[in-house]
Amino acid sequence: MIDLATVPHNPGCYLYYDEAGTIIYVGKAKDLKKRVTSYFTKKDHDPKTRNLVSAIVSMDVMVTNTETEALLLENNLIKKHQPKYNIDLKDAKRYAYIELTKEPFPRIGIARRTGNNDATYFGPFVSAAGRDDVIRVIKRIFLLRSCKKLPKRACLRYHMQTCSAPCVGAVSQEEYQKSVEKSVALLKGKRSELVAALKTEMAEQSGRQEYEKALALRNQIAAIERLAERQHVERPRETDQDVIAYTISGTTIYLLVFSVEKGLLANKQEYSFESREDFFDEFLVLYYADRTPPSELIVPHEVDEAMAGYLSEQKGRAVQITVPKIGEKKKLLELVEKNIEHAFLKQDLKVKDLQAALDLPDPPLVIECFDISHLAGTAMVGSMVRFSAGLADKKNYRRFKIKTVEGIDDFASIAEIVRRRYQRLITENAELPDLIIIDGGKGQLSAALGALQALDCAVPVIAIAKREEEVYMPGESLPRRLDEKGMALRYIQEIRNEAHRFAITYNRLLRKKKLVG
Numbered sequence: 001m002i003d004l005a006t007v008p009h010n011p012g013c014y015l016y017y018d019e020a021g022t023i024i025y026v027g028k029a030k031d032l033k034k035r036v037t038s039y040f041t042k043k044d045h046d047p048k049t050r051n052l053v054s055a056i057v058s059m060d061v062m063v064t065n066t067e068t069e070a071l072l073l074e075n076n077l078i079k080k081h082q083p084k085y086n087i088d089l090k091d092a093k094r095y096a097y098i099e100l101t102k103e104p105f106p107r108i109g110i111a112r113r114t115g116n117n118d119a120t121y122f123g124p125f126v127s128a129a130g131r132d133d134v135i136r137v138i139k140r141i142f143l144l145r146s147c148k149k150l151p152k153r154a155c156l157r158y159h160m161q162t163c164s165a166p167c168v169g170a171v172s173q174e175e176y177q178k179s180v181e182k183s184v185a186l187l188k189g190k191r192s193e194l195v196a197a198l199k200t201e202m203a204e205q206s207g208r209q210e211y212e213k214a215l216a217l218r219n220q221i222a223a224i225e226r227l228a229e230r231q232h233v234e235r236p237r238e239t240d241q242d243v244i245a246y247t248i249s250g251t252t253i254y255l256l257v258f259s260v261e262k263g264l265l266a267n268k269q270e271y272s273f274e275s276r277e278d279f280f281d282e283f284l285v286l287y288y289a290d291r292t293p294p295s296e297l298i299v300p301h302e303v304d305e306a307m308a309g310y311l312s313e314q315k316g317r318a319v320q321i322t323v324p325k326i327g328e329k330k331k332l333l334e335l336v337e338k339n340i341e342h343a344f345l346k347q348d349l350k351v352k353d354l355q356a357a358l359d360l361p362d363p364p365l366v367i368e369c370f371d372i373s374h375l376a377g378t379a380m381v382g383s384m385v386r387f388s389a390g391l392a393d394k395k396n397y398r399r400f401k402i403k404t405v406e407g408i409d410d411f412a413s414i415a416e417i418v419r420r421r422y423q424r425l426i427t428e429n430a431e432l433p434d435l436i437i438i439d440g441g442k443g444q445l446s447a448a449l450g451a452l453q454a455l456d457c458a459v460p461v462i463a464i465a466k467r468e469e470e471v472y473m474p475g476e477s478l479p480r481r482l483d484e485k486g487m488a489l490r491y492i493q494e495i496r497n498e499a500h501r502f503a504i505t506y507n508r509l510l511r512k513k514k515l516v517g
Contacts, residue, residue, distance in 0.1 A: 005350075005486060008063060009032070012028070014036050017058045018055045026086055063335075065338075100122070142182055240294035241259075241298055247344070251275050256340045297321045350390045369384065370384050370448070371500050372413045374408065383400070383503035387495050411447040462492075
């Protein structure tokens, strides 16, 4: 089921799955909510997009910090999964890097691959224009050469004052190396002094009303600032990493593992389980019992001293466990925490939104929903599904054969199964739900309310009518029209649809048994 109400207004990537669970499309967005929604609300899609939308059964999202990271993550995911509906550009393997060779007079240029040990690489760069701006800035300020072979005489760049012309000995190797070191410092993000100098020059040009030159300088400064943006999604590394973070909500642990392979974010794994002491160490032992640990684990806090030894034994060589306090790895850990909020805590938002929409005194953490199913009055059955903290609680689903109703009478059938359900809970002194939902309209609501009042059971109850998706509440003569794009209505619909599915499944099972018998 595609629940658009839970998609966040964050940059990131979205993954569409078909019925077989195969990723069929990966996309990126500056605003995931707007982009994903457009697939299901826009009417004038091209034929390929219409085919894609018709094949989508479920989706997942991966939140990033910036749109730039989303671009890089999209690139990585497409290369990894090769989805059916993504464009296959076999020659466009990666975004470009800036290359600085290791010659006596190093050359600056652009490279698509990073395997050459005779050069140092910086990037990757998503924007070709931004990358070229950076190279132009470095050439202009540090006068590095870009020719593949040193010519025998000075070229036009020397006369344009964008190259120091080491080819004709116009600069010593020592002085040239100093310029290279400054370029490396800039490419690594140590840009403050250079930016300050450029701002001073820009102010001078503006003061002389040389606005075109000032604009060019402003663009150069912007290019340097873009270079400073740290990439948390794709970071060239020789080692593999797992980044693990978690949060605790009530008595439940929500945990996420991001796997980073050779600097590329490869996948994520989501887990939730009941909180207990020493759960984190126990999770690490179980998680790596049947998989090879990476070279480095990035975790939120210290673990048992023996854990590094256990993981190293599993891998066959040393595994480093890092608890970052600042810097790039800390930001990567924070990115995982942000994804936890989307993957799990959106359920809390659904509950809170429903509480507000229905004016309930307490959050409806436990919700039970009833539905009736029959075929022309035969195989009359009822279903009850339970949702806890925003998620389906399937072990507490219940099925009912209608015992006291003859013919087609949905109202009486609803009253019967509601009475049977809560009479039993009251007798067993079991915990009652926070909200009851009835699939139906005003009549079904009245029937359920009568059964509850006879039991002196004061649980809030509502009904949702399929045709107009209106919500009926006790004591209100007119139904409520909840925001069709809001989480509250989507959550009610999700629960109602699950109760309907469960009832139909039971109805079909009974009819099949009758035919076989």
